[in-house]
Amino acid sequence: MQTYNCNSFSLIIGVICGSTTQVEPLLNDINNLIKLPYLIDIEVHILANGEKCKDINSLLKSIFNVSESLKFRVHESGQNSILPIGQARSKLQKLVGTRMKNKESSYAWILDDDMRIPDRASAYLTWLPAFKDKGVDVLVGNFNGSSPNPPAHGIRVQLNDVIHNLKWLNSLPDDTKLLNREHENKQFRLKYSDYYYDLSRKHREHLEIPYWIVPEYEGETVGNAKQRIIKNVGKILTGEPFLRPLDVSVSENPLEDSEPSCNRGGNTFILTAEALTNTPNAIMLTNGEENRRSDMIWAVINKYYHNFTIHSISFPVYHHRYVNVSPSFSLSKTISEIRGSALYAAMLSFFQSHQKPSWEQLKNNGSNVSKLYFRYINNRLKLYKDNFKEINLQLDIIESEYISDEKGFNNVINSLRDWISEENFEKIKAPVIESSNSIDIVEFVKSLDYQIESFNE
Structure with a gap:
């Protein structure tokens, strides 16, 4: 520029x-x-x-x-x-x-x-x-x-890339020069702005479309590219999208x-x-x-x-998320993320539903914001449930078709199984539903003026 x-x-x-x-x-x-x-x-x-x-x-x-x-x-x-x-x-x-x-x-x-x-x-x-x-x-x-999102919010798209890229590379001789498919990736990015995000509300088609591995250097072979995927698959756990940055x-x-x-x-x-x-x-x-x-x-x-x-x-x-990060699936942060995202979406939707939005309208309509909040909570939990299901199906495919001799590769697959388990989903769902029934969104909306005024003192 x-x-x-x-x-x-x-x-x-x-x-x-x-x-x-x-x-x-x-x-x-x-x-x-x-x-x-x-x-x-x-x-x-x-x-x-x-x-x-x-x-x-x-x-x-x-x-x-x-x-x-x-x-x-x-x-x-x-x-x-x-x-x-x-x-x-x-x-x-x-x-x-x-x-x-x-x-x-x-x-x-x-x-x-x-x-x-x-x-x-x-x-x-x-x-x-x-x-x-x-x-x-x-x-x-x-x-x-x-992505600035939690690592767990990009697992599905990255596993989709692992499956499609390994399928493509396995169909070619290892000594073949790797084809550069960046032009396809660029078109993909332009069409789907949330291409890196499992839980996008903008579109869902990006979840099934692969993002192709591109040569790391001139003359890289198919065999080397395949090994690069296997060695870097652990980055899925830290949120570094090595295939879909x-x-x-x-x-x-x-x-x-x-x-x-x-x-x-x-x-x-x-x-x-x-x-x-x-x-x-x-x-x-x-x-x-x-x-x-x-x-x-x-x-x-x-x-x-x-x-x-x-x-x-x-x-x-x-x-650069990969600096000083150890792989972890934080249930508390995930739960807090769901609540916070629902609150933001509810407040924004409320204002956007009015032709001439004003702060006074918000103060007098906390109950409407509350309804929107619960709607977004339920939508978010549904996305999580669907995502957990699809990720486990992807892991089934990888385990049945792409088992590697690389110990680290198989350890990552096992870790993802532990993260994306039905037990963990229930641990997310229960406190979100329980707390949502007790949170008074109306009172939070009323408290905003006080929070703003107190901050200015």
Whole structure:
């Protein structure tokens, strides 16, 4: 993409750090940004949430040469234990937003600690002032590499790829040069935007279509490609899609390509400070525990309470989930994800059902939001049940037709059997149904004004 001829500005970057090992590559990338001629300076604000401040400070000092052009500060989470993610985000955002207010010509970039900044960022960052001039307050970026969703939400599509690719490769001589089918993959990506996601509400056809392995180097043979699949199949457990990675292009016409969205994730550009200082990551508690997706509820509040303009844009960062990750299937996170996704979908659907949506309508119609919430809960559980069934059928095919001499391959298949079991589905379903019957969505909706006002005090 081309750069935009922008005026110089300051960039304030906010990151929650749960692991110095995880955040180190991102900090190295940030250090490289100081070379960009249009940046007046860079401030990096790290919220220590799972790591000691002194360890993060030591890492920062080993990477950054502190000067007028680059400064950093590490902030305590405020308590000995790790803050839940919603509270941690609210704390970091208040800190970064306050710095924006006190610093002229500044924009903020909120990043998860497992992101990498690509070289292309040097071009797309120049467009931030243009979006501000256009009246946009928040830009939601996207990802390359691994999906931001839990690993379990991409098992089905990846097993589909394993089956189809092994079937194709087994039909060819091992010494044959591997055909590059990237043009088919590209068409697939363009047609199905959620091609990497098992539980998409946008489309379902992508679940049955394969994503083809492409040569890793010129002249790679079929036999080598087959071994590459077998050796890398374990990455399914960590969420690194070695066969079906996220691959999005940087927008060539950003001002024309951006679209309204509240689908916020770990790559967000803030052009108006009040979007951070005036808006919490509102939390719905279930049995004293936070539900996930508070970042998306944050976006809903900014759009419909504060009337800020939020757009999505193809300014990607690279998500490197495979760093410092051990395979696990977290039942608690899965349950929290279902609840949080249902709440976000219910609130968004409520506003989108009105020709002229307003916050007052939400406050007076909590019962309608509640009905939508339960509908989405049931829909989500049905998707999970269907997905578990199909994944087990895929595992049957692999075990009967593609047994490998590679011990690691068979161990992965066994681990997936354990993850995607009927017992685990019931462990997910029972607390979701039980808690859904006791959650008062109406009271949560009523509490939002209080949560917002308290955050502003």
